[in-house]
Amino acid sequence: MASVTGSSMSMTTLSYSLKQNQALTRISNFNSVSLSVKEKCFPSLRLSRFRVCCAAKPETVNKVCEIVRKQLALPADSAVTGESKFVSLGADSLDTVEIVMGLEEEFGISVEEESAQSITTVQDAADLIEKLIEKKA
Known part of the structure; x- marks a missing residue:
């Protein structure tokens, strides 16, 4: 399974800014995502299956x-x-x-x-x- 660590994430229907130690528990109803990893942008990735996992407190x-x-x-x-x-x-x-x-x-x-x-x-x-x-x- 691939893992992506990024500083920001945006979805076609939702937009969140991910910060260190900030819990994001549920995202639903989206078909594409844009990732920004270390100042490199990967726009409009089409996703058939995407999971966001949060580390324990x-x-x-x-x-x-x-x-x-x-x-x-x-x-x-x-x-x-x-x-x-x-x-x-x-x-x-x-x-x-x-x-x-x-x-x-x-x-x-x-x-x-x-x-x-x-x-x-x-x-x-x-x-x-x-x-x-x-x-x-």
Whole structure:
């Protein structure tokens, strides 16, 4: 899957200015898009399928980092970020199950086995948590 990071985006029916850490949750009813990436403009891209994904809130990522440190008994000063892979932090499959259980308990959610298997990074976990919380609401 391709990924585009841009400073602005405009649609034929909607126009948004995307800024760092600004959440854009839903866009619908458009057929073409114009992107501006690092001052290069790519006008009128025709899209048959387009998805906008938003990263989890920093607070959620930080809480997941705390839970991962606790479950893996890592020192408080260990570098755990959204990009941290559980395997790189020394987690085996049992540790990952325990991390997911800790996340379920902390956030009051239930993670299905299929979803749990797709979690490989702290960011994956945080994104899934926010998606499940949103569904629950």
